[in-house]
Amino acid sequence: MADFGYKIQEDRQINYDSNDRTLFYFLKRVEPSISLCIGCGTCSATCTVGQFTQFDLHKIMLYVRRGEKVHIANEIKKCMLCGKCSLVCPKGINTRNIIFQTRKFLHSNK
């Protein structure tokens, strides 16, 4: 076929109609505190891993909520589980469990 220079572009929008939010519902069940996040970013600011990579917990939590699993599968593996984030969270979210459970979920739903 002739190449007209056009490509099918990936949809940039977060498509709430088609996104798969099962991970979020799973997390809501096993760690309900995830719902409390207001995205203040304290967790990301204190993060030990954030010094080395782009790992960004508050963003990951947002992606989880929006059903954007693709973005987090690799990111979530970078966490050292040191627990600083759960200490600074003003909402008292059990961030460590969220990361742990996300990994577990992604591992068993590959």
Added chain:
Amino acid sequence: MSKSVIVIGGGIAGMEASAYLSAMGFNVTLFEKDEKLGGHLLNWERLFPTKRLGSEVLTFLKKGMDDKIKVHTNTNITKINSENGKYFVTNHNNEIFEADALLITTGYDLFDARRKEEYGYGIYDNVITSAELETMFLSGKPIVNKQGKVPKRIGFVHCVGSRDRKVGNVYCSKVCCVTAVKQATEIREHLPDCETYCFYMDLRMYGAKFEELYNEAQEKYGVTFIRGRLSEANETIDGSLLVKVEDTLVGRPLKMTVDLLVLMVGFEPSKGTKDIARILNLSTNSNGFIEVVDEHTLTNVTNQKGVFVAGTTTSPRTITNTIYDARAAAAEIACYLNLYTIESRVKN
């Protein structure tokens, strides 16, 4: 003989309520633990959102305090008894005062920023509270840091001791956001070369003219707003502070050195409020403030008959709202003491 009211706490609410009650013909006695009337207003130079002088408001309040009001400053309450609908208030000199109704206006204390250890207050020289900055403004002296240097960059940290389960305060203190915006613009007026940054979670510009002040701060004063809550501050060799924050709107971590870090400390029920609540067995809410019987309709009524509250004794509020509330409390007490039929709506 006209009925008497004792007002405990001579801040904004106590003064304004006393003025109204006295004007309505009640015998008013006002107790204040400090030397002067005025409460926290004494420590504030200018007020949001218009930056008018706090002293002007204080003057207005003082004018309401007519000669009939018996004012007792430097006074602590040790005991309160009640008998046949009358209250007997004992002060620290064991003098007993009688009243038909009590109004509690013991107010708030500022959050002790040392409890937020990671922000370094009390550990690092150049971490100060919003109240301390206000003292600097009030003193009229040049704004300098502990090393005597004129700051080139100042950071304001919102929500210190508010909206934070880790310090046990889940509520919003309502005035810190707009105070930070006010103070940042004032810094720019004092020190035009000094950059100012506000680190916030949410900007709550809900009051009249608040949004206008915010617009002005951005447009006229060039205050930079960064949406991200500080995780920790570190001291550098020269005494400046390295702050770590996630710029959540950009989605990247941000670090910045500031010469002065101002913590916007929130409200907590004052020691006086807690003491009075204990003495009178008043119910308090989960945040420690005194609970009113109905948060919509009976905003000045407590669980004890004849005991009323006003101002920041029940929750954080602005000066404007404190004055509203004081007048509302005066009206409520008048209804109670004069047995107006409208009072029958109160069930307790």
Added chain:
Amino acid sequence: MSYNPFVLPFSIGLVIVIILILWKYFRWVFSHEKAEQKKIVKLIFSFKIFSVIKEIFMEVLLHRRIFKINPVLGYMHSSFAFGWFLLILGGTVESKLHSHHAFNMFYEPIFFKFFSHNINGFPFANGFKFLMDLILLYILSGLVLAMVKRLYKRMFGMKKTTKLRLVDKLALTSLWCIFPLRLLAESLTSAQYHNGGFLTDNFGNILAAILPVNQLEYPAWWAYSIALGVFFVMLPYSRYMHIPTEMVLIILRKAGFKTEKKYTGFSRVEVQSCSRCGVCLDACQVYSATQRNKMLPAYFLQSVRFNKKGKQGLTDCLMCGRCQEVCPVGIGVNAIRRVKRNEVFDEKGAEFEYLKDSDSKTKKADVIYFAGCMTHLTPTIKKSMVNLFQKADVNYWFMDEDASVCCGRPLQVLGKEKDANILADKNRELINNSGATLLVTSCPICYKIFKEEYNLNIKIQHHTEYLNELVNSGKLKPVNLNFSAVYHDPCDLGRGSGIYSQPRELLSKISITNKLENEKEMALCCGSSLANLPAGFDDKELMAIKAAEELCKSNPDYLITACPLCKKTFVQACNERKIGKNVKVKDIAEMLAEAVM
């Protein structure tokens, strides 16, 4: 030879149980390597064997440790174990004396009174009559207590007892039937032949007055034998497996066996040594705060034993180790839990490639200071340490001042051993390159993994040890501040690493230390342990408040700890709104920094 068919249930049961448990033990022991097996042989032929015998006697029979926890509970356990032992021993001697033979059938001592109606005519015959009845009474008194215990736990110093499985209930019922049935059978016999002692004879006479004893005697002996048989057959599948297994555990432990990184035959011995006595239940703070019970050692070990995956509350444990301290059998629950966490979680690896690119700036120094992640959230501790290093004129390198790699223990406690090792490798490289001879850390969590897993060639100290040495050597000269303090032992420093004396010695130089209800080995956990995953903010706060209330009972000026995590936790709890009073919380390093100012 005396024989009657009713001995069959007992005899068959006994043969089955012996075959089953021996088969199990041999399998477990032979699953270990040859070198380890040799340790057992070595132990048996050494003088240590006497201490093994002594321990078996003291623990398996007398239950000395349970006595220490609660005398009534101890009496109950020992009445069964020691009483039964005496009954068998006494019966054996009695039957042998009676028959004048050194050998008789193994069931004869058990059913002696049935076969021997005339038991006079040998030395101490009457003494034996009395003695055997006394022992039976001893056991029966224990049985009454056991029944009462099911109803009134508090009398035994226990808030809760363990819930039972069906097999356990069957075994328990048959066990509880054995001794009353023996009493009944012997009394019924004695009623006719007067061969009983003070108990069975009198009880028999009463029975004779109201019952047709000659018709009931034979069925009673059958019932007694069946109860024994049923108990024996149930034993290997029930919690009563602990009775023989505890002896094996004592032998293997003395021989130097330990559960480390794998679930071995020895681990199985440990798991099956759990009697589910329930002493651990009250020690568990997660349980007392949340009422969740799956992670309780008694249930956890049970689920491990019966291989119930996912039902073990595997991550819902602080690994604080309090349960281990009270365990009368001395089972190393934490090690077993870690092994089980490894089995489930270790394979789902993390991705730490980015560490390869991160720079490894190392500074040459004598002493490395590793504050630890958490210490960065308690800057007073790190500032105090820096001040003290400077005061003592130490050439130190603040290794994690700007950026740091986690020590790995938070991963390790969750069973992610492989991931933890990657982080350890990175830190080890930094530490080794610095040429320092001493590593000081402020965090007990880091301290434990540095010491146990890093295999460093240099000395490792927690700041409590290090500062105490600096004071003792005169490099730091504190003044006594004369405040009253309580010292909270952090789990990983106290129970985890055995550091109890140094902080106390140090604190005694600057303050007056109040005694605590639970300290050292029994110190409470602050509740924020990284080993627990599901405990959220509310759970942790509940645990912290309970611990803080107990710690602050004496109204001290300060609550002193030696861990940034404990400090952060207690700062949140030690205030008026939470525990009704305000108590200042400080790290021991902060206090010392104030004292040497």
